Amino acid sequence: MKVARNARFRTTIIASAIVLTLSAAAVWQLSKARCFQLVGEVTCRVNTEGKVVALTFDDGPTPEGVDAVLAALGPRGITATFFLIGNRMERFPGQAERLVAAGHELGNHTYSHQRNLGRSQAFYAAEIARTDALLKAAGSDTNLFRPPFGKRLIGLPLEAERAGYRTIMWDVEDQPERFTEPRAFAQDILARVRPGSIILIHPMYQHNHVAREALPIILDGLHSQGYEVVTVSELLRRSGSR
Ligand SMILES: [Zn+2]
Structure with missing residues (x-):
């Protein structure tokens, strides 16, 4: 009798552990889902027949990142969307203004670029508001x-929506850990792009030199595939989703 009860108890413990593990895994997956979130609107790509894509650059701004991107985009007459970090804007004053002056679009990538899970609402609100003020001071009025x-569950999207922002994810991301040679890095992105894609590239930090070197190859490759490259806002406008 006692043996049976112990066995039942053990089974219950094991079953509970499995359920908890699966729930944690599901929440983890949900927190990084690209095209779905529990609160507010999220966009990871748009539906279009047209050969048009949006190019987005995350993090920074750093002087070397801005130099490289402006040198690649400027002569090709391309404008893109930059998701900037508030504390980097403070550390490197004038860089966001250079992007705005060149006609690029800025977006809010929080103040301190931390994983935004399990924090207070006040923390999320401050992360968004401090960067919002810096973006406005740089001459950008953005709602992206x-x-x-890409991590969020409920608290962060709730504050983003309250602040009037729309969450923009991506469907094609650079893979610097897999491709350490610029041409291979570029080819990987070019092979995955399709009409309506939102491409994410990280060119800002010192160790991101492969992304910086690959950028002209990516831009020329998109051009020869017949793609027009635009900002996120323009892509949303073209697809009628704003
Ligand atoms: Zn980032």
Whole structure:
């Protein structure tokens, strides 16, 4: 009798552990889902027949990142969307203004670029508001928000929506850990792009030199595939989703 009860108890413990593990895994997956979130609107790509894509650059702004991107985009007459971090804007004053002056679009990528799970609402609100003020001071009035690492559950999207932001994810992301040679890095992106894609590239930090070197190859590749490259806002306008 006692043996049976112990066995039942053990089974219950094991079953509970499995359920908890599966729930944690489901929440983790949900927190990084690209095209779905529990609160507010999220966009990871748009539906269009047209050969048009949006190009987005995350993090920074750093002087070397801005130099490289402006040098690649400027002569090609391309404008893009930059999701900037508030504390980087403070550390490197004038860089966001350079992007605005060149006609690019800015987005809010929070103040300190932390994983935004399990924090207080006040923390999320401050992360968004401090960067919002810096973006406005740089001459950009944006409503585009991208969560650091793409991570969010309920609290962060709720504050983003309250602040009037729309969450923008991506469907094609650079893979610097897999491709360490610029041409291979570029080819990987070019092979995955399709009409309506939102492309994410990280060119800002010192160790991101492969992304910076690959950028002209990516832009020329998109051009020869017949793609027009636009900002996120323009892509949304073209697809009638704003
Ligand atoms: Zn980031």
